[in-house]
Amino acid sequence: MANVLVLGGTAWLGREVAREAVARGHDVTCLARGESGEVAEGARLVSADRDDPRAYDDLTGARWDAVVDVTRQPGHARGAVLTLGAQAEHWTLVSTGNVYADLAHPMAEDDALRDPLADDHASPELYGEGKVACEEAVGALANHLILRSGLLGGPGDPSDRAGYWVARFAMAGDEPVLVPDLPDADVQLLDVRDLATFVVDAALRGVSGVMNAAGLSHPLTEFLSVSADVAGHTGVSIGAAADWLVEHDVEPWMGPRSLPLWLPDEALGMAAMDTSRAAAAGLTRRPLVETLADTLLDEQARGLDRERKAGLTRDDELALLAAL
Structure with missing residues (x-):
């Protein structure tokens, strides 16, 4: 012990x-x-x-x-x-x-x-x-x-970023959801539980050095699609260009009135972290669908319509959709 x-x-x-x-x-x-x-x-x-x-x-x-x-x-x-x-x-x-x-x-x-x-x-x-x-x-x-x-996700995320999409698709049901139109964008989401497992394991094995610890890279379009599937969303996803979103006072990445996980150009490297050292040292990452399914359960327990630290309110989203 x-x-x-x-x-x-x-x-x-x-x-x-x-x-x-x-x-x-x-x-x-x-x-x-x-x-x-x-x-x-x-x-x-x-x-x-x-x-x-x-x-x-x-x-x-x-x-x-x-x-x-x-x-x-x-x-x-x-x-x-x-x-x-x-x-x-x-x-x-x-x-x-x-x-x-x-x-x-x-x-x-x-x-x-x-x-x-x-x-x-x-x-x-x-x-x-x-x-x-x-x-x-x-x-x-x-x-x-x-x-x-890199970006952490999973149950309990206090930033409200990583759970925004699966929660929004679940809340929308058969209604439309506003998404950023970024076909070339990527996401690296690491489940907090996978990082915790690696931290404990590596520490007790005496692993030393400097390592990036981030999730596997997924296209943002895939991340959104998996989120919608996990949430049982039957409506449509309507894309808006980054320039249009900025013109309508929607922020990237995090914070109030944002679309989380949309990275601005000056921060694209946060979805392109080389994790080969950590992988060689034993970092393992569960399937994205598992993280999102567990995140949805947590979001439902905390309230899908609660006030969030990141994302759009549903009213703001519907107003933006009407303006497209």
Whole structure:
């Protein structure tokens, strides 16, 4: 039985990592404020604010077979490495594809990165620079794994991006759905549960290095078709050109009044991440249809017509369809 520490553990990915480690019979501790939810059943919560210099006081003295950190704040990464680094056999940081300097083209691990953020706190606008700084902190450890994640999906997605389409097709029923007309666009969606499985497995095997962790590439048209099939949608999908959508104040990718997973030109590389290193190290990815089916169940449980963080409201969508 391994002693696993998850720095985080009450939000989406961290909770999935803790759940996976518990399911394998390991002793799991999660350090978090506890404001994002509960830890996975069977894990122990150590409640602490990582902005507090004493946050790790209750963890010093213990030995950790694996530490997993999901932070985006450089100060958190630096403080944890400084305080606990010598007590850890292996350290995993879940980073992001946003660390790359060029997001417009296919991305591989040896590509140039953004400049690291010197400050301890990264604003949302400096997310990539903050993660580069986190990578630098963890990279000082002898046995570390940095996983640069692409788009995550699956049940529980707090961003509301990856579940938008299957939920919208289910809500529409036999009525039309507005989709972006992008025949050459791709999607790389990695099920959060597959990433969590890989994180735990790789950490306990001592896998080290830097790896992109993203889903298999699918044409956006295929992603939308599978979403419609899973949802039982019997209506039509009506495409709108990207220029027309922009003219009508529809945003790409995420956020309010958006069409999620439509990538702007300057970020097309987020659907073209080279994942050969991670695949060789054991990353496996379940079929897209399975992820979308489980996502639909989660969306239905949370309410298909709930207020979302990403996507169009149904009223806005119908108004746009009428204007086409």
